[in-house]
Amino acid sequence: MSDTQKSATLAIDGQSFELPIYSPTAGPDVLDIRKLYAQAGVFTYDPGFTSTASCDSTITFIDGDKGVLLHRGYPIDQLAGKSHYLEVCFLLLYGYLPTAAELEDFENTITRHTMVHEQMNNFFRGFRRDAHPMAIIVGVVGAMSAFYHDSTDINDPLQREIASHRLIAKMPTIAAMAYKYTVGQPFVYPRNDLDYASNFLRMCFAVPCEEYEVNPILSRAMDRIFTLHADHEQNASTSTVRLASSSGANPFACIAAGIACLWGPAHGGANQACLEMLKEIGSVDRIPEYIARAKDKNDPFRLMGFGHRVYKNTDPRATVLKQSADEVLELLGVENNPLLAVAKELEQVALNDPYFVEKKLFPNVDFYSGIILEAMGFPTSMFTPIFALSRTVGWISQWKEQFSDPAHKIGRPRQLYLGETLRNYADIEDR
Ligand code: SDX
Numbered sequence: 001m002s003d004t005q006k007s008a009t010l011a012i013d014g015q016s017f018e019l020p021i022y023s024p025t026a027g028p029d030v031l032d033i034r035k036l037y038a039q040a041g042v043f044t045y046d047p048g049f050t051s052t053a054s055c056d057s058t059i060t061f062i063d064g065d066k067g068v069l070l071h072r073g074y075p076i077d078q079l080a081g082k083s084h085y086l087e088v089c090f091l092l093l094y095g096y097l098p099t100a101a102e103l104e105d106f107e108n109t110i111t112r113h114t115m116v117h118e119q120m121n122n123f124f125r126g127f128r129r130d131a132h133p134m135a136i137i138v139g140v141v142g143a144m145s146a147f148y149h150d151s152t153d154i155n156d157p158l159q160r161e162i163a164s165h166r167l168i169a170k171m172p173t174i175a176a177m178a179y180k181y182t183v184g185q186p187f188v189y190p191r192n193d194l195d196y197a198s199n200f201l202r203m204c205f206a207v208p209c210e211e212y213e214v215n216p217i218l219s220r221a222m223d224r225i226f227t228l229h230a231d232h233e234q235n236a237s238t239s240t241v242r243l244a245s246s247s248g249a250n251p252f253a254c255i256a257a258g259i260a261c262l263w264g265p266a267h268g269g270a271n272q273a274c275l276e277m278l279k280e281i282g283s284v285d286r287i288p289e290y291i292a293r294a295k296d297k298n299d300p301f302r303l304m305g306f307g308h309r310v311y312k313n314t315d316p317r318a319t320v321l322k323q324s325a326d327e328v329l330e331l332l333g334v335e336n337n338p339l340l341a342v343a344k345e346l347e348q349v350a351l352n353d354p355y356f357v358e359k360k361l362f363p364n365v366d367f368y369s370g371i372i373l374e375a376m377g378f379p380t381s382m383f384t385p386i387f388a389l390s391r392t393v394g395w396i397s398q399w400k401e402q403f404s405d406p407a408h409k410i411g412r413p414r415q416l417y418l419g420e421t422l423r424n425y426a427d428i429e430d431r
Contacts, residue, residue, distance in 0.1 A: 012040055026061050026070075043414045050309070054239060054411075059092060059397050060231045064310035069317065071231060072096070080320045085226040085390075086110060086196050089168055092231055092397040107196075113169030114190035114199065116177070117147040124181050133178035133385045134263045140174050141167075142256035152250040160403065163251040164396045171389040172196065176203030179382050197223035200389070205377070217331050218376060221324045225369055228317040229387050231394025233310070237262040241395040245402055246411040258395045259388045265304065268391070271370035271383040274305030275339070278370075283338065284345045295355050305367030306350055312360040321368035325375075334375050343371050 006021040008031055017040050020032040030053045033044055046052045061070045069076040072091050079088055083097075090098045090106050098106060123143055127136050144166070145152050151163035177187050180203075188203045198214040201222055206212035232238070241258040249257075262268030281290050293301040308315055329340060347363050350356045366387075373383050402408050 010036075010040065012042065015040070024056075027063070037414075043416070045416050049234075049239075054234050055242065055402070055405075057233070057398065057401055058095065059401060060233050060394070062233050062310050064308070064312050067311060067314040067316045067319075069232070076228065076316050077320055080224050080227050080317075083227065084195075085223050085230070088227050088230050089393040092393050093164065093400065109165055110169045110196070111192050113166050114173050114192075116170050116173050120147060121177075121187065124177055124187075127181065129182060129184060131182065133175070133182055133381050134259070134269075134388070136178040136181065137174055137385055137388060138256055138259050138263070140178070141171075141259055142253055144170075144252035145250045148252070152252070154245075154248060154250060154403070160251065160400065164400065167251065167255055167396055168393050171392045172200040173203060175382070175385040175389045176200060178385060179204050179379075182381070195219065195223070197226060201376075204382075215331070217327060221328045221372055222376070224320065224324050225372060225386065226390040228321055228365060229369070229390035231391070231397060234398075235309075236264070236267050237391065238395055238398050241399055242402055243411040245399050246408065248410075251396070251399060254399055255392060255395055258391070262388050262391065263384055268366075268384045268387040270304050270364070270366035271373070271387060272380045274366055275370045275374055275380045275383065277304045278339050278342050278346070281342050281346070284342055287342065287346055287349055290346075291349060291353060303346070303350060303356075303361065305370060306356070306363055307359070307361040308364050311362075311364065314362055315364040317365040318363050318368050321365060321372065322363075325368045325371050328372050328375050332375050337375070339374065340371060343367070 005023050006029075008019045008021055010017045010019055017036065019036065021029050022032060023029050037043060044052070059072065061073075062068065071079060071088065072095050074083075074091065074097075079091075083091075086107050087098065087103055089110075090103060120140065120143075123140060124136065127139070148163070148166060151159045151166060153159045173190050180187050186208060188206045190199050190203060194202060194214065198219040201214055201219055202212050234242070237258040240261040241254045244254040244257040245251075265273040277290075281287060290301070290303070293299045294303045329337075334340065347367070351362060356362070369387070370380070370383055373386060374380070378386070
């Protein structure tokens with residue numbers, strides 16, 4: 001953390017309190033309020049944390065107004081265009097781009113951790129076949145602490161490293177198993193001769209009755225989706241992982257908590273909700289009806305896949321994914337799919353409607369990822385599991401970073417209490 005350069009003065013009831021100000025390498029200054037309650041006897045109030053920095057970090061930086069996303073300083077469009085997911089994983093985990101030898105060693109390590117404990121197959125069989133894959137994945141990832149005892153001690157750096165590699169390596173296998181289980185097909189084992197994205201596509205779509213050939217354009221698009229969802233500062237699910245980790249919970253439990261939070265339709269569940277919204281709209285001529293509903297303050301309906309808490313002009317990930325969407329749709333010859341016709345028309349209407357322009361509601365990453373995954377043949381129920389698979393490295397990197405701060409402590413927010421003050425119990429005959 002940079003030295004204290006400046007301070008702010010807070011005056012309360014005639015008393016003044018100096019609050020140190022820290023300047024970042026990028027982004028807004030921060031006010032250090034850690035001693036505020038002890039000195040002034042007041043809390044700050046920020047539900048939703050719109051103005052609160054929960055930690056310092058060197059992993060990812062977002063400039064919401066300029067539509068900038070940097071991973072360890074590298075712009076997301078360069079990484080999506082020139083790098084690939086496992087190299088981005090190395091960058092997020094270790095803070096620099098690997099040499100060829102380091103990358104080969106890392107990819108070999110991840111590749112050789114992709115199998116899951118064979119006993120886990122039985123664990124899957126306890127679920128109903130119609131379970132949502134996210135419900136299965138939350139359970140299976142949390143249960144990993146029951147299968148990998150030798151990498152749950154968070155105080156042992158080597159165990160933290162092994163748990164990190166196991167989670168990144170096994171998430172595609174677990175997500176593919178969840179999908180196969182829900183469609184009643186046999187699990188497909190990972191192959192060490194395939195790259196990360198190709199392995200995942202094969203584990204999802206191969207069947208024992210015939211060879212499965214991975215289409216390089218689809219595996220490239222899959223890898224790009226993984227890369228674009230890898231990390232995103234202190235979003236809701238990452239903050240959940242950090243808070244769970246602050247109690248000393250094991251890494252598998254912390255990542256399971258992040259997966260549970262990501263599931264919500266306002267967060268990682270938006271890509272599934274977006275496709276379901278497009279299916280509900282059904283045809284281009286019904287778009288005006290839904291645009292009116294999105295503007296109606298009395299209607300809870302929102303355009304899923306639009307808007308963002310931080311980005312207020314454009315989501316740079318969406319810009320990159322839009323290119324991939326066009327490639328995949330053309331390759332699969334589905335550019336005439338009625339659902340995708342609704343998506344493209346809705347995008348144009350929202351981008352030109354004064355209401356959405358004024359409120360900065362533009363297509364976000366989930367709008368385009370949903371379109372690509374639908375075109376690839378994934379059911380909408382697999383969209384968020386793919387987001388969770390991609391974000392695991394971000395959660396793990398932020399989890400690791402938290403340990404690098406020797407002063408880190410259990411997270412324990414306070415509150416503005418508006419409930420009843422002290423009153424005595426009344427016996428039932430006196431009520
Ligand atoms: C992700 O944080 C991250 O980094 C998340 C993420 C990541 O990588 O981790 O980027 C992934 O979660 C992307 C966002 C996916 N969610 C959706 O697509 C769901 C639809 N979007 C909305 O729920 C909403 O835009 C949020 C939750 C994304 C952002 O909400 P904000 O910034 O808190 O905005 P808000 O709810 O305060 O809304 C501001 C105004 C409101 O109107 P007013 O009260 O000011 O009149 O905009 C309106 C809202 O009604 N609004 C929308 C809208 N989103 C906001 N109106 C219609 N449709 C929408 N989608």
